[in-house]
Amino acid sequence: MNKNSINKGFRFWLAFYAGRFSVFLCRLFRLSGTSLPGAVALRICPQLLFYLASAYEKIIAVTGTNGKTTTTNLITYYLRQAGVPVIGNGEGANMITGVVTALIKDCNFFGAAQSRTVVLEVDEGSVGKILPAVKPDLIVVTNYFRDQLDRYSELDHIITLLRNTIDGLPETELLLNADDPLVVAVGRGRPAVRYYGVEVEKDCKEPEKNEIREGGFCPECGELLVYNYYHYGQLGDYRCTKCSFKRPEADFVALDVDDSDLLHFTLHVQNKNSSIDLHSQLRGFYNVYNILAASAAALIISIPEQSIEASLPDYSTATGRLEQFIYHGRLCTLALIKNPIGVNEVMKTILPQEGKKAFLIAINDLAGDGKDVSWLWDADFEKLNHPMISKVVCSGRRAAEMAVRLKYAGLATSKIVLEPGCRESLDVLGLQQVDQYYILASYTSLFNYAKLLRKMGKAVAKDADQGLPSLS
Amino acid sequence: MRIRVCHLYPDVLNLYGDRGNLLVFHRRAQWRGIELDVDQFLLGDRGDFSSYDFIFMGGGADSRRTLLLKNLEIIAPYIVDAVEKGTVLLAIGLGFQLLGRYIKTEDGDVMVGAGVFDAYTEMDSSRSVGDILLEATADLQEELKKAGNMDITTLIGFENHSGRTYLGEQGKALGRVIKGKGNNGKDRTEGAYYKNAFGTFLHGPVLAKNPHFADLLLVKALSPQEEISLEPLDDSLEILAHNTMKKRLIR
Numbered sequence: 001m002n003k004n005s006i007n008k009g010f011r012f013w014l015a016f017y018a019g020r021f022s023v024f025l026c027r028l029f030r031l032s033g034t035s036l037p038g039a040v041a042l043r044i045c046p047q048l049l050f051y052l053a054s055a056y057e058k059i060i061a062v063t064g065t066n067g068k069t070t071t072t073n074l075i076t077y078y079l080r081q082a083g084v085p086v087i088g089n090g091e092g093a094n095m096i097t098g099v100v101t102a103l104i105k106d107c108n109f110f111g112a113a114q115s116r117t118v119v120l121e122v123d124e125g126s127v128g129k130i131l132p133a134v135k136p137d138l139i140v141v142t143n144y145f146r147d148q149l150d151r152y153s154e155l156d157h158i159i160t161l162l163r164n165t166i167d168g169l170p171e172t173e174l175l176l177n178a179d180d181p182l183v184v185a186v187g188r189g190r191p192a193v194r195y196y197g198v199e200v201e202k203d204c205k206e207p208e209k210n211e212i213r214e215g216g217f218c219p220e221c222g223e224l225l226v227y228n229y230y231h232y233g234q235l236g237d238y239r240c241t242k243c244s245f246k247r248p249e250a251d252f253v254a255l256d257v258d259d260s261d262l263l264h265f266t267l268h269v270q271n272k273n274s275s276i277d278l279h280s281q282l283r284g285f286y287n288v289y290n291i292l293a294a295s296a297a298a299l300i301i302s303i304p305e306q307s308i309e310a311s312l313p314d315y316s317t318a319t320g321r322l323e324q325f326i327y328h329g330r331l332c333t334l335a336l337i338k339n340p341i342g343v344n345e346v347m348k349t350i351l352p353q354e355g356k357k358a359f360l361i362a363i364n365d366l367a368g369d370g371k372d373v374s375w376l377w378d379a380d381f382e383k384l385n386h387p388m389i390s391k392v393v394c395s396g397r398r399a400a401e402m403a404v405r406l407k408y409a410g411l412a413t414s415k416i417v418l419e420p421g422c423r424e425s426l427d428v429l430g431l432q433q434v435d436q437y438y439i440l441a442s443y444t445s446l447f448n449y450a451k452l453l454r455k456m457g458k459a460v461a462k463d464a465d466q467g468l469p470s471l472s
Numbered sequence: 473m474r475i476r477v478c479h480l481y482p483d484v485l486n487l488y489g490d491r492g493n494l495l496v497f498h499r500r501a502q503w504r505g506i507e508l509d510v511d512q513f514l515l516g517d518r519g520d521f522s523s524y525d526f527i528f529m530g531g532g533a534d535s536r537r538t539l540l541l542k543n544l545e546i547i548a549p550y551i552v553d554a555v556e557k558g559t560v561l562l563a564i565g566l567g568f569q570l571l572g573r574y575i576k577t578e579d580g581d582v583m584v585g586a587g588v589f590d591a592y593t594e595m596d597s598s599r600s601v602g603d604i605l606l607e608a609t610a611d612l613q614e615e616l617k618k619a620g621n622m623d624i625t626t627l628i629g630f631e632n633h634s635g636r637t638y639l640g641e642q643g644k645a646l647g648r649v650i651k652g653k654g655n656n657g658k659d660r661t662e663g664a665y666y667k668n669a670f671g672t673f674l675h676g677p678v679l680a681k682n683p684h685f686a687d688l689l690l691v692k693a694l695s696p697q698e699e700i701s702l703e704p705l706d707d708s709l710e711i712l713a714h715n716t717m718k719k720r721l722i723r
Contacts, residue, residue, distance in 0.1 A: 372675070374489035374676050405492075416709075418709075
């Protein structure tokens with residue numbers, strides 16, 4: 001899709017240099033500057049993204065509710081390891097301003113792009129603005145769960161938005177999660193769709209009783225869906241009881257998943273009938289989907305199987321994705337939490353770990369977190385009512401509401417400590433005589449805890465070269 | 473003591489943490505030695521509601537409205553009957569709208585509701601989203617104070633609804649909006665109540681953010697006719713959470 005011949009005009013250059021100058025100013029004043037330069041430039045030239053994106057040979061976009069950052073970062077990492085010059089908005093700004101900022105930064109002083117390929121994480125509410133402008137070659141959709149309903153109102157709106165957006169992009173190829181009926185609904189009737197999915201030997205995995213579940217209804221006819229098994233949330237092997245809608249056959253299949261500790265599974269590529277053995281430093285069943293999606297995307301854009309197999313073991317996690325620190329001489333795991341399914345999966349991953357535990361849960365309600373914190377009641381915090389958990393420190397702007405949630409989850413009030421301050425709550429956590437610390441933090445508080453932990457403790461195996469401390 | 477609860481359409485009406493309301497109701501009963509039996513009433517189920525003390529309906533996606541109304545049509549007379557006899561009912565968001573007289577869609581179609589509340593909804597492109605604070609309607613203030621033993625007459629929640637809901641001549645609001653939009657963003661009314669039935673747009677869940685309201689429902693479910701008093705609980709955390717938000721909202 002190289003459209004270098006496009007005449008960019010005066011407005012483009014004015015916007016471009018205004019953006020460049022803003023990047024310079026942000027650096028000068030030590031602001032993070034992942035969105036502001038783009039916002040400035042877009043004011044001057046609203047079509048800027050279209051022009052900037054036209055310089056690249058290949059554009060991959062990742063959207064969905066959970067797993068966008070890990071999937072985006074891993075695709076970027078695979079490309080880089082394979083020697084492909086690649087740029088992305090891995091700094092966590094996944095709205096149009098962040099995408100534009102990332103692309104401005106990739107240009108040299110004369111406005112020429114330095115990379116050939118772009119991997120973009122796209123906020124699910126921003127797909128209507130970003131995708132038509134960049135015209136991706138490939139769109140990866142991870143999953144749809146309830147998240148930030150203060151911004152998106154209802155999940156249906158978000159799915160309809162993507163569906164309507166891709167109607168205007170007939171040439172774009174889709175890579176969809178076969179296990180999520182809500183995602184599969186996005187690709188209905190399109191020619192170039194490929195699917196990835198996890199297959200299990202056991203034919204019946206009972207759904208978790210307390211788990212909140214989306215969908216459940218057929219996107220074709222509205223009838224109830226029935227499941228052979230569930231992985232988590234509404235992900236699983238489903239079919240409609242009335243029409244022919246069912247989980248599509250996956251082109252990229254995860255088999256023999258071992259999620260007891262560091263992840264390990266086999267990726268089977270159906271059309272080639274080949275298999276790759278994947279070992280990762282990541283934990284948590286939900287990361288199987290992220291690795292699977294990223295590996296499938298890399299294969300689609302012709303990254304060799306051997307390169308994927310060889311580079312995955314060295315990929316480590318981004319900020320707050322079960323990132324590990326040593327704090328007060330103990331292992332301290334930091335995890336971003338932002339929606340019920342995300343919390344449930346994080347808890348499922350860490351709770352089986354051995355030893356006595358103390359938790360810190362930081363809940364803010366700023367725009368980046370979601371202003372409505374009612375989602376805390378859709379998450380299965382009942383799991384923290386556990387004899388090996390001795391204390392839970394609640395902090396953030398909604399510390400008291402988090403404490404109330406835990407009280408009703410059945411935790412003794414003697415186990416709940418209320419300490420809204422960031423530094424102070426970390427001090428209280430450090431007093432707990434346990435084997436491991438866990439910090440679950442909403443988006444806007446995550447950075448503060450990561451920063452403090454680096455200062456007061458030390459990071460374990462920090463991601464050295466991918467350098468993509470992204471957040472949403 | 474035992475309270476029989478009917479959770480209406482939990483398979484569809486389960487947005488914004490609303491199921492937390494039943495958890496709060498359950499715990500607050502349990503802490504006082506009161507047992508709870510909860511029946512789930514799913515789409516397609518039939519039956520009457522005369523054996524229940526408390527009927528709960530959560531919020532849901534607007535796209536499920538037609539499906540819900542089709543199901544509700546059949547059971548509506550039984551719900552109305554139960555409410556007339558004093559059964560306690562709490563309906564949130566879409567649940568509340570469905571129990572009004574009608575919902576007029578953006579295309580002008582009129583969909584008949586269950587008619588529990590003298591209220592009607594006109595859908596338009598407006599959406600009310602944000603924290604909301606109410607002063608409970610005068611008649612309810614005394615009851616709230618007595619039931620909850622907490623001397624709180626405000627209600628707090630997070631509203632997230634589309635369209636505008638208006639009360640009819642007989643309709644009584646749950647409260648007056650101090651901060652937020654409420655039923656329609658115009659007349660400062662929020663929610664509705666009739667006998668022991670309450671409708672509201674407050675999510676949060678509303679009973680978690682307002683333990684005094686939870687206790688009022690509990691009192692009424694135990695004894696619809698006469699006033700009784702509940703054993704007081706240590707509600708310091710709940711009250712702190714309520715007051716922290718209240719302070720932020722009136723600042």
